[in-house]
Amino acid sequence: MTEGVLIDKNKSDSKLEAVIKPESFTGKVSGEMAEVTLILKKEIDIKLEADVITPDSFAGKSAQEIGNLSIWQGPKTYPLSEFFEVIGNGGSSAAETLIRIKGDAMRIKRIGESMSAGKIEIEGSAGMHLGTGMKGGEIVVSGDADSWAGMEMIGGLLHIKGNAGDHVGCAYRGKWHGMKGGRIVIEGSVRHQLGGGMDGGEILVEGNVESFCGIRQNGGLIFVKGNALRGLGAEMAGGTIVVGGKIERFSPGFEFVSMENSVKFGETEFIGEFKKFTGDYAISKRAKGALYVAVDTNPEL
């Protein structure tokens, strides 16, 4: 999903077309980036809390200094070098630092937490809380991402080429203010509660979502090219959801408004035949959520 590219390679029946023009989600990448490669040395049993793996904390540090950064595993801390071989020095700023992680990082949590700039490339899958609260820069995962990817994200680009777990771009447990800005792109499918409590930004899913996508959404855009199971937009108060595939069980608190030929959200435009609904009136009469459903895949609605 890059500039000007039409999304139509999906297996779903949707004839939907999307034109997505990324604004400057990743911030300025100034020429050359210093590359730090982390090669996983051993299998990880208890999951690592790796919030230290960010361009911000690697910037200005040598490979050895990076290896000495401490990382939590259960109740203990270890130097990063206990688990990774570190090759290369960080750049002089976060924006000039590229981190490449080689190996299966599925048991490594919180990679890129709160990062403000630079780039992380994960050549494999990533553990829970990937890019939580990230403010800028870019994370690319070639495999899957576990639950809570992009939780309460503020800015930047989180690109997951495989599938993702639950609570992508969601709010933390107990509150309903999730992702506020930036963009999450998922080429595969995701599980439940995508964009829960989302306040802003964009989440674009090529595959399917399961239950309660956009629950308690307050703002921002969720686009699902594929199908949605149930509870779509439940309790949403604002924001926009666009679904290209089939909605298994439509939420009862929405009312039909109009037929539309396109949906425009910021610089993103979806072209196709939509039914527009608003809600969720089950939670409030003042709800301002907008739900666009592709007509061809949902003839019964």
Added chain:
Amino acid sequence: MAGTIAIKNGYVFDPLNEMNGEIMDIFIKDGKVVRELSAAELKDAKVIDVSGMTVMPGGVDSHSHVAGAKVNAGRSMRPEDHYKANIQKTSLTHSGSGYTVPSVYKQGYDYTAMGYTTVFEAAIPPLEARHTHEEMRATPLLDMGGYLILGNNFFLMRYLHNGDIEKAAAYVAWMMKTHKAYGIKCVNPAGVENWGWGKNIHSLDEANIHFEITPRETIKGLSEINESLGMPIPLHLHANNLGHPGCYGITKDSLKILDGVKPKQNMDVEWAETKMDPSRERSVYLAHMMFNSFAGTTWGDCESGVKDIAEYINNKDHVVIDSGCTPFGEATVMTGDGPAIQDMYKLTGNKWSNTDVEMEGGSGVIPFTYFKSNPVHSLQWAMGLECLLLINDPWKTILTTDSPNGGPFTKYPEVMTWVMSEAFRKQTFSECHKWANDRSELGGINRELSLYDLAVLTRANPARTIGMAHRKGSLGVGADGDVTVYNINPQQLDTNNYEALLQAFRKAEYTVKGGEIVSVQGEIVSLPEKRTYYSEVHVENEREKEMLIDVKEWFRYYTLGFANYPTPEKYLQNPTPIKVNIVR
């Protein structure tokens, strides 16, 4: 020697001894303030030089929600309050988490870091006394105690309705002893009982369901009991209609009920030496005045009614208040006023909880955020500060945020700085909604409290108000060796430089508890034991027996057995009874 220290060369602010910034040394021996230390004692003593700094008695918080069922409900219903605010364990201290409702350890450390050494829990439902004491016992460093919720108690409502003040007093005396509680708290008198039936009470002479007692009768009756027993603290009142536009009227009328009541404190304690009379002079202690001071009729036309109540209090001598300031940001509202919580749910749609405490009252919890962009929240910020600035006599005011209702106690430094610095207030006016300025008097107030005034509001007066001035709130000989040293040079005090004040109040240079240094620049360095205070109120055996016949008979409506009702002393760390109602 533990508990022995000399704190030298500081500028001392000790209002109960009329010390206004004089340079002097404070000596503490075995945990108590002494006139001096002998040469031999000095050799063993810890000596710290605090030249150029401000020395005050340890901070006293007379109204804070820090222990018990509703606080814990707040903790458990708010995981989002915890994940960003946490501390790691050290070789000395526990780990902890929570911003508006911190875990017990964290709240003990956080209060201590700010220079507070004594904190009283504002509302204990009797049934939850054990739980409350368990949490107070587990809260490190702070001397504590708490007030028993009695404003909607079945037994008392029945006695008061029948005019049986003697039995009612015997019941209160027995309850204090039974639950190791310190004073009488009255929350939404007569109204919370109606909440059990989905109703509330909105005027002073409206009788409630079944018990047919009015708020006026409840307030009057509880105050009569309070003074007849000689309780340490005045009747602690959370008035009716809290948080409703227009509620300032009923608040003022509630205060009027107790005009002319003579405060009678009858305690058998050893009094620390003070120049001022340290006994309490008020007959009513109004809780979190801001929340009870709205004028207007709706949230659309509401404005501050503080001026009107403040004028009344300025002209009378029987009222003391705590402010209940709202310093903006996250809060968790928790109160024995169940219907008030439901009102806030209707306003916000936030998750909430409500509990009916059997025959004793109600309770509720709801998270809340005060936004600078919100007109009403901005007005509330202004009103809280008006409470402290429009009442002229500092000895009638106490600084609180009704923590965590208006905001967590860790925001006290902001409130302290606002009352001391007009520049800081102007700064906040420029950031918040114009209602703060347009609908209150705050913008026109140029009063700036002195360090001496601040010592009144945060130490001397809370201690004196609640009857702890015999050992807290002063640095007189015989007082507990609790001292705060702030890194503020009073000679160079510049209230325009509010950032410096904020820094100094957030992390006391030293906090000394019972003569031991417990924190240095906000870092905990030792963990001496703490005390828990409660009122052991004398009542004649015959009276108690007669009363207990009723209590036992009605007790079958409780879900627990009579024998399991009391809180044993083992639930308290260093239980320290204060003998009340002594026969001389």
